[in-house]
Amino acid sequence: MGALHQGHLSLMEQSAKENDTSAISIFVNPLQFGPNEDLSKYPRQESEDLEMASSVGVQVAFCPSVEEMLGRNATSVTVTGVSDLFEGEKRPGHFTGVATIVAQLFGIVQPNVAYFGLKDLQQCAVIRQMVDDLCIPVGLKFCETVREPSGLAMSSRNKYFSAGEFERASNLNRVIVACANEIAKDFKNKKSALNRALNELSNLEFEVQYLELVNSLTMQPVTEQELGQILSQRLSQVGGTSNPYRIIVAAQFCGVRLIDNVSLPIQSQN
Amino acid sequence: MGALHQGHLSLMEQSAKENDTSAISIFVNPLQFGPNEDLSKYPRQESEDLEMASSVGVQVAFCPSVEEMLGRNATSVTVTGVSDLFEGEKRPGHFTGVATIVAQLFGIVQPNVAYFGLKDLQQCAVIRQMVDDLCIPVGLKFCETVREPSGLAMSSRNKYFSAGEFERASNLNRVIVACANEIAKDFKNKKSALNRALNELSNLEFEVQYLELVNSLTMQPVTEQELGQILSQRLSQVGGTSNPYRIIVAAQFCGVRLIDNVSLPIQSQN
Numbered sequence: 293m294g295a296l297h298q299g300h301l302s303l304m305e306q307s308a309k310e311n312d313t314s315a316i317s318i319f320v321n322p323l324q325f326g327p328n329e330d331l332s333k334y335p336r337q338e339s340e341d342l343e344m345a346s347s348v349g350v351q352v353a354f355c356p357s358v359e360e361m362l363g364r365n366a367t368s369v370t371v372t373g374v375s376d377l378f379e380g381e382k383r384p385g386h387f388t389g390v391a392t393i394v395a396q397l398f399g400i401v402q403p404n405v406a407y408f409g410l411k412d413l414q415q416c417a418v419i420r421q422m423v424d425d426l427c428i429p430v431g432l433k434f435c436e437t438v439r440e441p442s443g444l445a446m447s448s449r450n451k452y453f454s455a456g457e458f459e460r461a462s463n464l465n466r467v468i469v470a471c472a473n474e475i476a477k478d479f480k481n482k483k484s485a486l487n488r489a490l491n492e493l494s495n496l497e498f499e500v501q502y503l504e505l506v507n508s509l510t511m512q513p514v515t516e517q518e519l520g521q522i523l524s525q526r527l528s529q530v531g532g533t534s535n536p537y538r539i540i541v542a543a544q545f546c547g548v549r550l551i552d553n554v555s556l557p558i559q560s561q562n
Numbered sequence: 563m564g565a566l567h568q569g570h571l572s573l574m575e576q577s578a579k580e581n582d583t584s585a586i587s588i589f590v591n592p593l594q595f596g597p598n599e600d601l602s603k604y605p606r607q608e609s610e611d612l613e614m615a616s617s618v619g620v621q622v623a624f625c626p627s628v629e630e631m632l633g634r635n636a637t638s639v640t641v642t643g644v645s646d647l648f649e650g651e652k653r654p655g656h657f658t659g660v661a662t663i664v665a666q667l668f669g670i671v672q673p674n675v676a677y678f679g680l681k682d683l684q685q686c687a688v689i690r691q692m693v694d695d696l697c698i699p700v701g702l703k704f705c706e707t708v709r710e711p712s713g714l715a716m717s718s719r720n721k722y723f724s725a726g727e728f729e730r731a732s733n734l735n736r737v738i739v740a741c742a743n744e745i746a747k748d749f750k751n752k753k754s755a756l757n758r759a760l761n762e763l764s765n766l767e768f769e770v771q772y773l774e775l776v777n778s779l780t781m782q783p784v785t786e787q788e789l790g791q792i793l794s795q796r797l798s799q800v801g802g803t804s805n806p807y808r809i810i811v812a813a814q815f816c817g818v819r820l821i822d823n824v825s826l827p828i829q830s831q832n
Contacts, residue, residue, distance in 0.1 A: 364694075366641055366695060367639060367640065367642075367696055369637060370637065370638050371636055395696050396695065402699060421637060422637050425634075425637035425666065426662075427670045
């Protein structure tokens with residue numbers, strides 16, 4: 293959606309390193325904004341974006357108009373299951389908007405590989421499910437969130453903050469990292485750790501919409517029993533080679549909606 | 563969906579003539595059958611089908627299991643507008659089932675060109691719209707219905723008829739051809755011609771579900787006013803190079819559901 297920051301650029305750098313040609317799309321997709329969301333004020337800075345992308349080795353930019361993408365569009369792609377909770381619950385229609393446009397962009401650009409940032413964890417799960425289900429011939433790479441020195445996840449919406457708010461917004465990441473550490477130490481702490489984090493965020497003026505430990509492949513909450521079973525097995529046998537368990541959070545802070553997620557720091561036993 | 567007949571074979575012959583490699587899929591798609599439809603008794607004859615396909619130059623057949631196509635499928639593709647009336651109205655969920663599986667087959671097979679029969683006129687419109695909207699990189703060819711000498715459109719479901727029923731079923735085509743001729747002669751006849759056809763089919767023991775003159779690109783009924791405008795213009799300026807106006811019909815006859823459609827025999831004025 294443009295308004296590029298170091299998070300986007302890290303995806304482009306990785307693509308430039310791994311492929312002969314790298315392309316980006318810049319499209320502020322109306323379908324994925326709800327009626328009370330920030331579509332009209334979403335930051336737009338196309339010429340600056342194009343310069344930044346070019347500087348990290350991107351050769352192609354596709355910047356369609358809304359008319360070009362949605363002019364007579366009557367088709368929608370809906371992914372159930374992974375999209376049911378969290379962002380899907382808070383933002384009705386959001387993931388159908390995302391999936392429809394991403395499918396269309398895949399059809400237009402026909403990339404061999406597409407890169408997405410894990411900051412939008414549930415979006416990654418929705419796109420993975422869609423690509424699997426419709427057998428869309430594209431490889432997917434999901435890349436770790438890039439953060440400010442304070443730990444705040446980079447986001448185009450961080451522009452909305454004053455300098456002071458920007459610093460205080462980093463508490464969101466600090467609290468969920470502590471929460472993840474506490475749960476990883478002893479999974480029996482899960483409920484109390486999540487509650488403590490919720491209270492702390494509330495005291496710090498975050499209006500939390502959800503805070504949960506999830507399996508990022510299914511985007512379902514992990515139960516204590518399930519987690520106990522997981523930790524007692526070799527993690528490498530679960531969910532492929534990497535750890536799929538993450539703490540996810542969404543919160544309003546000073547009028548801006550923030551999301552973040554961090555990995556549960558559990559290690560494979562081999 | 564297999565149970566191949568000359569209609570299917572004509573599509574394969576055209577593909578074999580126009581391409582180096584031709585592939586078919588055979589998949590009786592549960593998603594496109596309603597709860598009271600004939601999924602369980604739909605004719606299946608895979609080895610016979612494979613021989614027939616091979617005999618007309620098809621090199622590849624993809625015959626997946628239901629588990630393989632739908633095992634953990636959570637994604638659906640919905641096309642609005644062209645799917646709202648007629649089959650879409652009579653068979654809720656049918657076109658979402660068709661679009662989802664066709665999108666998946668396009669992803670798996672990745673054909674340069676795909677061939678569909680115009681007997682399923684609304685299905686052609688749904689697939690055209692989906693391919694346009696999602697920018698799926700496939701060319702589409704829609705081919706005329708192949709008929710029995712009696713005029714009856716070939717269909718896998720014709721197997722359900724006794725010999726006598728099979729002959730009488732051809733009245734469906736005879737009546738809509740006459741209706742199309744009557745309207746083409748003078749578009750002011752539209753309403754009365756459709757009513758006459760409806761009565762005649764009813765007397766011939768067809769339980770008509772719909773009978774309409776439509777624009778096959780939009781699958782919306784054509785009004786008399788619209789038709790008057792069309793006939794007063796050069797047809798070649800309307801809807802591309804070919805005449806999109808067709809009479810469509812669906813009817814139950816002797817326990818079998820039949821659909822058919824014929825072109826309105828109007829000529830370009832140049």
